[in-house]
Amino acid sequence: MINRVLIRTRVLQTAYAHLHRGELKLTAAEQDLMVGLERTYDLYLYLLQLIPSLTDFYQEVLDVRRRKHLATREERSPNLRLIRNRFAQQLASSEKLQNWYNQFGLRWQDDETLLRHLIRLIEDSSLYDDYLKGSTESYEQDQNFWADAFHHLFAADDLLNERLEQQSIFWENDLKIQEKIECEERPSGEEEQVQAVIEEAKSMGQYQSTSFANGPVEVVKDFVEKTLRKAVESQPIDEQILPMFREEEDETFARHLLRQVLVKHDEYLKLIEPILTEGWSSERLADMDALLLRLGVTEFLHFPGIPTHITINEYVELAKHFSTAHSASFINGILDAMAKRLREEGKILKQ
Known part of the structure; x- marks a missing residue:
């Protein structure tokens, strides 16, 4: 499930955090990356x-409605199609999912407000009407229906x-790297000054945030939906739940990419300096841009x-989210x- 898009994003975050902390211990950096x-x-x-948990909660909701003193006819005899949903039952039967959930620290059932909100979304939707x-x-x-x-x-x-987000599983910036801020006058000083601008904008209702289309959270949602749609009744659901890494080489890619960029970050910057356009020195590079390069x-x-074109495209996309408005074209x-220079010098042979 963890693909190269996710890996590059997490490596960028981990490397940025460790370089700014002044920590270059590879073991600590790798541990943060894997976490x-x-x-x-x-x-x-x-x-x-969420699907089996919400189904269980919906059963409880229907039971409470049925026992009401002045229950309506519909409440006394509700449509149980969603409770009998075969796909939800298939997910509930997953040993892999249940074993993981039993050891996980969060419980959907602990947030009745959220579950009731999601039930209302379902019951008020035309999707649910058509399903029934x-x-x-x-x-x-x-x-x-569930997909x-x-x-x-x-x-x-x-x-x-x-x-x-409140439960600390949704983190885009789980290593507190930096927040992309676009404003007319961005303070050039310490992080505290930047944070003060953010807080002021929030208090005035002028703060906006957007989801990163290729960020970890959005990619995960895509994989969840793909899993929901690709499941088949004839196969055990455990065989259809994606592993953390599809291939062992993906984990190797993550660790090796992080190691090399931390160990050789000064060496690589020296390689980049001759390419920088006139008027731009390595000292003037934004920290995030320097790391992306x-x-x-x-x-x-x-x-x-x-x-090489795959690599370039991936880091241009990361620049759009994590750096300035002009960084993407600069990185590209x-x-x-x-x-081109590395190919001319024979240091790389690929296209």
Whole structure:
């Protein structure tokens, strides 16, 4: 499940945090990296577990409604199709998911406000109306209902996202790297000054945040939806839940990329300096831009199986989220020139 997009993002965050702390201990950096990746995988499993947990809670809600003194006819005899949903039952039967959930520190059941909110979203939706009106019942219809509910009702829900963030599993910046801030006058001093501007903007209702389309959280949501849609009734659900790493080489890629950029960050900056445009020295580079360039050079030199254009595109996308408004084009130009020079010098052979 952890793909190269997620790995590059987490390596960037980890390296930035450690360089700014003045910590270059590889063991500590690798440990932080793996914790970040594990949290990302936890989010994947946690969101899958939402469906059986919400189904159990809905059963409790229907039971309470049924016992009301002045229960309506519909409350006394509710439609139980969602409770009998075959796909939810299949997820509930997963030993892998239940074993993980039993050892995990968070419980969906501990937040009744959120669960009631999600139930209301479902019951008020045309998606739910159409589901109940279906003339036939099948596994495919049950599966499609939950996949569509996750996509249309849950994935962008503000309260759900807020709760996940509060529970410290939703972190985009779990190593407290930096927040991308775009304002007319950004203070050039310490982090405290930047934070003061953020707080002032929030208090005045002028603060806005946007999700990173290729960031860890959004990528995880995509994998959750793919898992929901690709499951089949004839196969055990445990075989369809994605592992943390699809291939062992992905974990190796993560560790090696982090090691090289930390160990050789000064050396790589010296390689980049001759490419910098006139008027730009390494001292004038934004810290994030300098790190993005170093990571690009690391991939050029140490990962022959990754084409240079793939590397460039990936770090341009990261620059759009983590650096300034002009950084993406800057990163693109410097890395493209760097790749050409390294090929001319025979240091890389790939295209």
